[in-house]
Amino acid sequence: MDLNELLQIKEKELAAQKPHTLRCCMAAGCMSSNSQAVKDGLEKAVADAGLSNQVEVRGVGCMKLCCQGPLVQADPAGALYERVTPPDAASIVGTLLGGATHVGKGDPHDPFFTKQLSIVLANSGVVDPERIESYLAADGYTGLHEVLHEMTPKDVVEGLVKSGLRGRGGAGFPTGLKWGTVAKSPGEKKYVICNADEGDPGAFMDRSVLESDPHSVLEGMAIAAYAVGADQGFIYVRAEYPLAISRLQTAIRQAKQMGLLGSAIFESPFNFNIDIRIGAGAFVCGEETALMASVEGKRGTPRPRPPFPAESGLWGCPTLINNVETFANVPAIIRRGADWFASIGTEKSKGTKVFALAGKIKNTGLIEVPMGTRLRDIVEQMGGGAPDGGRIKAVQTGGPSGGCIPADALDTPVDYESLTKLGSIMGSGGMIVMDQTTNMVEIARFFMEFCMDESCGKCIPCRAGTVQMHHLLTKIIERKATLRDLAKLEELCDMVKHTSLCGLGQTAPNPTVSTLRFFRHEYLELLQPDTHGPHGNGAVTQPPVPA
Amino acid sequence: MLITLAKHKRKTAEQVLQHPSGDKRFKILDTHMKRHQFKADALIEILHRAQELFGYLDNDLLLYIAYSLKLPASRVYGVATFYHFFTLKPKGAHTCVVCLGTACYVKGADKLIAAIQDVARIKPGETTPDNQVSLLTARCIGACGIAPAAVYDGTVTPRQTPESAAEKVKGWLSHGPERAAAN
Numbered sequence: 001m002d003l004n005e006l007l008q009i010k011e012k013e014l015a016a017q018k019p020h021t022l023r024c025c026m027a028a029g030c031m032s033s034n035s036q037a038v039k040d041g042l043e044k045a046v047a048d049a050g051l052s053n054q055v056e057v058r059g060v061g062c063m064k065l066c067c068q069g070p071l072v073q074a075d076p077a078g079a080l081y082e083r084v085t086p087p088d089a090a091s092i093v094g095t096l097l098g099g100a101t102h103v104g105k106g107d108p109h110d111p112f113f114t115k116q117l118s119i120v121l122a123n124s125g126v127v128d129p130e131r132i133e134s135y136l137a138a139d140g141y142t143g144l145h146e147v148l149h150e151m152t153p154k155d156v157v158e159g160l161v162k163s164g165l166r167g168r169g170g171a172g173f174p175t176g177l178k179w180g181t182v183a184k185s186p187g188e189k190k191y192v193i194c195n196a197d198e199g200d201p202g203a204f205m206d207r208s209v210l211e212s213d214p215h216s217v218l219e220g221m222a223i224a225a226y227a228v229g230a231d232q233g234f235i236y237v238r239a240e241y242p243l244a245i246s247r248l249q250t251a252i253r254q255a256k257q258m259g260l261l262g263s264a265i266f267e268s269p270f271n272f273n274i275d276i277r278i279g280a281g282a283f284v285c286g287e288e289t290a291l292m293a294s295v296e297g298k299r300g301t302p303r304p305r306p307p308f309p310a311e312s313g314l315w316g317c318p319t320l321i322n323n324v325e326t327f328a329n330v331p332a333i334i335r336r337g338a339d340w341f342a343s344i345g346t347e348k349s350k351g352t353k354v355f356a357l358a359g360k361i362k363n364t365g366l367i368e369v370p371m372g373t374r375l376r377d378i379v380e381q382m383g384g385g386a387p388d389g390g391r392i393k394a395v396q397t398g399g400p401s402g403g404c405i406p407a408d409a410l411d412t413p414v415d416y417e418s419l420t421k422l423g424s425i426m427g428s429g430g431m432i433v434m435d436q437t438t439n440m441v442e443i444a445r446f447f448m449e450f451c452m453d454e455s456c457g458k459c460i461p462c463r464a465g466t467v468q469m470h471h472l473l474t475k476i477i478e479r480k481a482t483l484r485d486l487a488k489l490e491e492l493c494d495m496v497k498h499t500s501l502c503g504l505g506q507t508a509p510n511p512t513v514s515t516l517r518f519f520r521h522e523y524l525e526l527l528q529p530d531t532h533g534p535h536g537n538g539a540v541t542q543p544p545v546p547a
Numbered sequence: 548m549l550i551t552l553a554k555h556k557r558k559t560a561e562q563v564l565q566h567p568s569g570d571k572r573f574k575i576l577d578t579h580m581k582r583h584q585f586k587a588d589a590l591i592e593i594l595h596r597a598q599e600l601f602g603y604l605d606n607d608l609l610l611y612i613a614y615s616l617k618l619p620a621s622r623v624y625g626v627a628t629f630y631h632f633f634t635l636k637p638k639g640a641h642t643c644v645v646c647l648g649t650a651c652y653v654k655g656a657d658k659l660i661a662a663i664q665d666v667a668r669i670k671p672g673e674t675t676p677d678n679q680v681s682l683l684t685a686r687c688i689g690a691c692g693i694a695p696a697a698v699y700d701g702t703v704t705p706r707q708t709p710e711s712a713a714e715k716v717k718g719w720l721s722h723g724p725e726r727a728a729a730n
Contacts, residue, residue, distance in 0.1 A: 029692045032703035066692020201648035201687035239595065239632050240688050280591055280630030283686065297590035298622075299629040358650035358691035365692050396649065430691075432649045446652055450686070456629075 001259040002267055003145055006136060013137035020055040020096055021075040022046075023125065027062035027211045028243045029204075034086065035070035041089030042072070049093055058134075061212020063125035064113070066365040068106060073125075080106040111381040112363045117344070119352050120328045121368045124212035129247050132254040135215040141260050143334035147223050148268040156227035157183055160330075163338035164350035169195055169286075169323030170398065170427045171503075172349070172416040178320065181310040182228040185318035190230040192221050193314065193321045195291060196237040196244070199283040200399025201450065203430030205354040206324040208366050210237070210244035213328065214251035218261065218274060220327030223334060225272045228320050233274040234295050239281060248276055283400075283454035287502045288313075288321045290456065301458045302502035323428065325354055345371035349415035359396075359432035362387045369414070376410040379433055390435035394518070398427025400447045400454075401507035403514025404440065423514040425507070440519040441526060444512045445473040451508035462505030465496035469512065476526050483527055490516065572600040573611070580615050587616055590626055594633055603634045631686075639674040639681040641719045644698040645712070648687030651695040655709075659695060660684070662709035666716050680719050 024039040042057045063071040068082035072092060081092055081103045091101040118124070128134040135141075147156055161176030182190060194217060198206040210217065221233045237245050252274055255261040263271045277295050284290045285300040292314050294300035313319025329351060333341045345351050349371035355378065358364045362384030369378060379385070379395055386392050394404040403424035405412065412418050416426050434443070452466040472489045475481040493509035493516075500506045516523060579596045583589035593612055598604055604627050613623040627633045645651075645659050660671060660682075667680050674681040690696040693705030699715055 028703065029690055029705075032690060032693060032696070032705050069693070198689065199686065201652075202650045202691055203687070204689035204691050207689040238689075240685060278592065278595055279632075280595065281632035281686070282630050294591065295588070297586075297588040297626070299625055356691055358694060359653045364650075364694070399649065430649070432653060432691075434653060438653060443653075446649070454686075 001265075003142075003149075006141060006145065009133055010136050010139070013133045018054055018056040019076075020051075022055060022057045022092070023060045023063070023073045023075065024057060025061070025063045025069060025071045025125065026059040026129075027066075027208055028241070029062070029066040030069035030071060031243065033069045033083075035084075037086040038070050038072065038084050038089060041086040042093065045089040045093040048090070049097065051093065051096065055093070055096060058128050059130065060126060061124045061129050062121075062208040062366055064116075064121070064366045065106060065363060067363060068104075071106075073108075078108055080108050082106045110363075112365075112367070112384070115373075115377065115382050116368050117352050117370050118368050119332050119341075119344075120209060120216075120325055120354050121212070121366065122332070123216060124208065124366075127213060129212055129214055130250055132215060132251065132258060132260075135213070139335060140215055140331070141219055143331040144219050144222050144226075144260070145266050147226055147334055148266050148270055153183060153227045153229060156223065156334075159333065159338045160227070163333045163341040164345075164348075165326065165329055165333065165341065166349065166416065167323060168325035168329070168353065168428070170401065170425060172426060175322065175326055178310060178322070179224060179227050181308075182230075182318050182320040185311050187318045189232075189315075189317045190228055191314045191317055191319040192225045192228065192230045192233040193291065193295065193319060194221055194233065194235040194324060194327055195286065195288070195321055196235055196241075196324045197279050197286045197291060198238060198241075198324075198428060199286045199454075200401070200428050200430045202356065202358055202396070202399060202432045203428050204356045204358075205366060205429045207241050207244050208356075209324050209328050209354070210241070211247055214244075214248050215255065216328045216331050217248075217324055218251055218255055220330035221274060222261065222265065222272050223330050224320055224322065224327065226270055228318075230320065231271045231273070233272060234277050234314075235274060236277045236279060236285070236291055236295060238279045245276060245278060252276070282456070283450070284456045284502070284504050287504060290502065291321065292319065299456075301456045302504075304501060325429070346413065346415045348417060353414065353426065353429060355414075355429045355431045357383050357431050357433070360386050360390060360392075360435040360438070361433040371415045372413045374410070375405065375412050375414060378414070378431070379410065383433065386433065386435040390437070392433055393436050393438060394434045394440065396424075396432040396434065396443070396511075397430065398425040398507075398510070399430050400450045401425060401503065401510055402427045403510050404434070404443065404518065405514075406518040409518075423510065423517055425510070440515045440522050441473065441477055444515045445470065445477060447511040448473055448508070451504065455504065455508075459499075459501035459505060461496045461499040462501070462508065465492055465500075465505070466508055468492055469496070469509065473512065476523060479526050479528065481527055482529070486523060486527065575600060576612075577615070580612075585616055587618055590616060590618065590623065591630070594623075594627055598633060603637045605635065636674075637678070639678045641679060641700055642681045642683060642698075643700075643712075643716055643719075644683045644685050644688075645671075646688045646690065646694070646696045646698070647684045648689075648691060648694070650691035651687075654694045656695045658709045659697060659707055659712045662713040663716050666713045667720060675720065680716055682716075 046055045070084050072081040072084050088103045095101050157180045165175040166172040282300045285294045287302045290300040290302040309319040342350050352368050354368045392407050396404050419426050448470045452470045455462045457463045493513050497509050609623050613620040671684045695707050697707045
């Protein structure tokens with residue numbers, strides 16, 4: 001494969017395009033609402049109407065507004081049909097001939113769509129994830145070609161540093177710096193790992209990216225491998241995402257057939273292979289050292305850092321680990337330049353971020369917004385606010401490692417630093433909206449139960465601490481606790497945070513701490529008066545109030 | 548290798564090694580292990596395949612995998628019990644997985660579980676005595692846009708209510724009591 005062949009495939013694909021396209025969402029959300037039957041119905045209706053030369057029915061990835069699925073969009077008219085059922089197919093095809101349809105239409109000019117800026121999701125809902133030609137028609141793999149033939153590995157790393165891209169997995173470590181460290185680490189053998197173990201409950205961005213545009217992740221990984229000098233990559237995917245796994249397998253097979261993965265890629269001396277590793281339902285495996293243990297076929301328990309994976313990772317070799325979304329940003333940065341990317345977002349957080357908007361909100365689905373967008377714009381304008389006349393009470397970001405942001409702090413811009421200041425984190429991008437019916441103490445207990453179950457058991461603060469905190473939270477909910485228990489809970493939160501081995505334990509108290517900070521009255525309402533004070537004299541003890 | 552094992556263990560080991568005892572599933576598993584060149588790092592992949600073939604991982608099967616991959620049995624058992632996805636007990640004829648992700652929880656997944664518990668009289672993680680239905684929970688199946696979601700026999704079903712979930716499970720259970728009545 002050389003550039004000419006690549007461009008030929010692209011032109012052939014573009015030339016074969018028919019005047020009308022009906023794009024049907026084939027991501028997991030819509031598939032569970034029967035979108036396969038809808039697509040089959042559309043194909044049959046097109047054939048029955050004798051429009052096979054005029055209309056293409058294309059299965060595409062996520063079209064973002066998941067709550068209204070299955071979604072079908074007609075090009076070039078732009079009409080978006082919602083909650084389509086198989087019998088609706090004929091009338092949708094009929095509209096192409098000037099007919100009318102009763103199928104509910106969405107408004108593509110709703111703020112939900114117009115406020116989005118797509119970099120990672122640019123191909124999502126447009127290209128067919130199961131055909132590599134479709135990705136090539138959208139300029140796919142040209143970034144990899146440019147890197148292999150016109151740039152040195154050092155140029156690539158410098159470009160990434162300049163772009164200001166930060167890790168999208170949650171912690172926000174500068175990607176260019178990480179790549180540079182792995183590139184400089186001595187060693188014959190190096191590895192690139194894509195962390196697709198999206199364990200945060202309420203987050204489904206990585207799943208959607210893998211289902212909708214797997215090739216952009218593969219291309220990003222190949223560019224990273226060239227930059228750091230690796231020849232083997234792994235994608236660690238959750239077993240809960242069977243569709244993403246099968247699309248990745250298809251994508252890797254197609255890329256290998258075309259010579260875009262494997263040996264001598266684009267007729268250069270660069271070799272790169274990618275294997276899939278399937279997780280087995282352990283949240284802690286999202287932590288990088290635990291993930292590497294799991295790739296090696298062991299129990300997924302973390303180990304102390306340093307040494308960091310960049311120096312000693314998989315089988316003791318220097319290893320680069322990045323999140324799905326981080327890799328998916330890379331091809332666009334190479335194609336369009338670091339300056340273009342750096343012009344989007346805020347001073348310290350560049351580019352866009354994909355969020356999975358869910359919970360008590362009207363429009364649930366995927367959104368991609370520039371960094372620095374206000375939370376209020378996201379939940380009220382794009383999300384359409386709480387349904388059924390409800391009132392938004394809090395927004396939870398960062399899953400079990402994050403915190404709850406109260407409604408009066410919604411004017412906060414979304415970037416790494418602002419969210420940390422509020423006691424939450426950017427996290428991988430799950431955003432759960434809660435309304436007035438949600439009890440914050442129960443939410444804190446829900447996340448604590450999660451961390452308690454998922455603690456790997458290696459270090460004591462996390463293993464025993466989460467159990468005790470869960471016990472205290474349960475005691476509070478059962479109205480059996482006193483102020484002393486609350487003080488004990490806060491003390492434990494602090495201890496577990498500072499003494500746990502890995503990210504799971506260190507962040508496990510976050511939901512409790514942040515709800516205690518913003519919704520303390522809900523805890524206090526559940527407490528019993530402490531009639532048996534420390535000296536049994538009936539005095540009420542006040543817990544220390546943190547600053 | 549066998550000589551180093553204790554006598555009673557050797558007996559088990561011999562039985563296990565001779566396993567291609569006509570059960571074709573072991574042959575399929577062998578082919579899969581061969582594809583991974585019997586490498587120890589493919590253990591999780593192989594356990595996935597084994598569970599797919601046999602439905603669950605019993606001790607016999609774990610020992611077979613351990614000897615094939617030249618791994619200590621403790622390592623294989625350790626991995627199989629560490630990950631939630633692997634089960635060492637047989638599942639019922641039907642499985643119902645209720646998603647307990649945050650989005651589903653906020654939208655009332657706990658009520659789904661309560662409704663199913665009422666109907667099937669089992670707790671999450673248990674199987675009905677007649678082996679008809681297993682009730683499981685998942686940490687998040689990534690279907691948050693269509694919460695609350697449940698997976699019935701592998702099919703993700705959107706926007707569940709306690710009533711719809713109870714009805715689905717009741718359908719699976721329906722031949723249970725009848726059979727009991729016939730006896």
